[in-house]
Amino acid sequence: NKPVGGIFRAAKAMIIAGTLAVSLVSGAAFAGQDGRTNLRVAMPTTWASHGPVVNSNFAARVTYSIYDTLVWRNYLSKPDGSGYELVPGLATSWKQVSPTEWDFTIRQGVKFHDGTTMTTKDVAFSINNTYGDGLEPFPASGTIASVVALDDKIVRITTKNPDPALLARMATVMGQVYPQAYYEKVGKDGFGRAPIGTGPYKWAGRVTGESVKLVAFDDYWGDKPPLASITFLEVPETSARIAGLLTGEYDIVTSLPPNQTRPIDNDANTEIRAVAVENVQMITFRQYKQDRPQADARIRKAMALSLDRALLADKLWAGLTKAGTYDFPGYGDYSMPDRGPLPFDPEEAKRLLAEAGYNGEEIVIRIVGGYYTNMTRAIEAGMEMWKKVGLNVKLDIIENWGQMGQEGDAYAASDNMWMTDPAGGMWFSWGRKGGHRLKDWGGTPPAKFAALGTAIEQGSDFKIRMQAYMDLLDLWDQLVPAILLYRPVEAYGVRKDLEWTPYTFFYMDFRADNVKDNS
Template sequence: MKLKAIFSNLALATALSAVALSAAPAFAAGKMTVSSPQDPGSWDPIDTFLVNWASVATNIYDGLVYRGPDLKIVPALATSWEELDEGKRIRFHLRENVKFHNGEDFNAEAVKFTFERLLGEEGGKGPQRSNYVAIDKVEVIDDKTVDLHLKDTDPVLMIKLAGYGAMIVPPKYIQEKGDDFFNANPVGTGPFKVTSYKPKVGIQMEAFADHWGGAPKLSELEYRFISEPATAVAELQAGRVDLVIPPTIPISMIPTIQSDPKLEIVTTAGPTVHSLRFNTRDGITADPRVRKALILGVDRDTIIQSILGGQAEAIGSLQGALSFGYDPELKPLPYDPEAAKKLLAEAGVKPGATVQIDIRGNDATLNEVVQAISSYLQMIGITATIKPYETNVLLNDIIPQGKTGAMFQQSWGGWTFDYDNTAYSMYHTGEKWNPYDDDPKMNEMLESQRAITDRAKREVILKDIAKYAAERALEMPLYNQKAIYGINKRVKDFVPAPDSRLRLTEVSVD
């Protein structure tokens, strides 16, 4: 990691941050209500990978560093940092006079507790620990200085420290209340403080006036969990919701929102990619010829234009153009139904063979897409049945336990904008999102790139991983979709985040 080079302007960024803190106004009276399609089920940072968690919790927690909509890493709870011992140690200098929402002091011990918990037994129960295994131990130098000792190189570590599992949590609060209580009663150092959480209903927050970055402009912030897209849009139209976040809004409902003079659609390029992954262990999709045939049999370009209204780009691997490791030369397989039929015949698959496609029941857009895919597969002799699941069931039970049909929806945020975060999770043996495949060659490539700090060399390997995954036809890559927000015009100064990780400190409402 070339941290010194990357953050050569760190002193300037810190100075600007300090100016912003001193100039931050007191919050104005005003409540904003946001529609989110999913209740993550736990607000503990180590329990989740869900974008819908981050879109809320980015307002509750802080990390050592922060990455905003411009994708740049800037100081947060750490004001500065530097590499020591040839990159084997990173020293963080911590912000002073920071409090958790419960009044507990933020200090080096809180950082140590956070990472030891993440890397320990409790972290092992969730999906985040594998993202931070490069950290060997945390050493407290003094109350405001902490060292992360690394056992392995991780070229994406600084980005990971800006999100999810690396959010700093209060030691005394968790030790006194317990993990189960913390899941439903989160406490962080962020700009908003949780006042109420009703599972499956919503979470309410109030401005944290003592936040180190200054009080937010909003006095209250509410997230409502509305899984049905039509309901979310209706609530937006009625004025009971101010913002509907991705991936809720179906393409077909964009004109409805645009026709309302009180509302508007805001879009930005995002990291989210959609695919149908294959069960490579069981049934006809264990044969790579069949997998390739199913991909060739679907006209994804037509789907993007007719169903998605052009609000997406076809992909050849599980990443969009903003991802480090993206290879513009790796083109999606073309639509070729005759070649598909030939491969199916070679594999001994007779017309009328069936496949089951498992999807998230509340994803209206993907549901339309899969209906079209089913029709295309019918034309090459494959009968597809579509099985919708409640999102948490699909993501926490069906996929990780290897209980899917032949194909299953994998929509992935790729929030680090680095292909490693996607590829390692999807393809390495033993990972939660890889219930079926065990490929030593893939494992070796995935592991080798994590030890390389030379960006050019590492990029070559990441591109090779994408090519190898495509050669093996591990999934049917569908598209990289824009992040689509529906918003009431009474909301001011809203900046759409590519990864839906919204920090709503500067937003106000009329």
């Protein structure tokens, strides 16, 4: 079931920075005392907190093995790891008992990593803790009114309005369950530093700046964890991650730019497995700065029309992705694969700039250097395209997100699909209360945007929801709150004898049905 290796194959291999003094032959995997593999994953950074709603792509790679959710998204329902089927998880079944009430039957006998047994009270506490006055507020939880343990088997979730996406929400971090007693004992920060869940691997510690380690939890309610341990190693340099894979130091390496993967393809023991992830990278405008050029929707649209995003997607990502939109295949029947982004139209861009009275005012785009693969190259190429239509764009590269502030006119960012329903994605980030892009409107979305998003979130009729979703995408193309560049590609370098399928999100799944070491 794993993707075919060699997708980035080229005629000549690039030379890894420096000459390796060792033979480029993968070594055998390290095995634990019971014969199971001690897996080693190298990625650019690790994260300090691994709490239940942590919002970091790198932390998500770790937490997917720590927690389970009430409802499970079966990525393997499609062989390429893009499946969106929703199946039982910590809830064995569910029933809608009224337009706003759902009863979930909770799996019995499930153990937490501290040896205690999961109860319906833990389930209710965990979900309650993600909304309202909870300590782990999560914007996607805004539809929930209450969560109550009816008895030792049933948990009732009541929503504020009919919520057609509730099951999809319960398959996200919103549906993760953790022990109430432990969380209340150590507090939010302490829990993030040493989390406890019900997943197949349990926390074994973090060395700041070096690694995070998980070990097998053999009391897991599902199939026995196939690995003895997983160590996520912090290796910032791409060339060092590649070299480590080739010499057998690592089993999987993440976050590889397509133009640096040739040594892996040309090695007999390793291969590239790549997927376009359910994320869109973008240039987000600070629209609230009313005295700046980007406050005018015509100038924002001109910047989008004069940027050849299809070309950028093709050249920067080796033909593995396309120009971006907020529509994702994971939306299932709501997805519109034939509806593309705004076209590349420099002449219309010039017309809009003239109509807006643009006179060469500087537009500054801030980015965190090295955070998003290929982002610097994308904007540098874009600056040449913008120059051709008369736009004066400056790139401001900063070292970290702590320096971002409110300076500049736009900034590089990204958004996830979030869940298998169009109530996620764009509406989740830009429309509903708590959305992390609301600040770029100035705090409140346009009234029409809010009305369409609400119709998607609360509607129960497929046709009505579909029309509202189509209208919302059209409105986005009129307002252009951000330039959607492309869905980024996550390229992993992997030992060939390790059966493992990457998913179309940043999660790394090492459960029994998705990993087998044949070394």
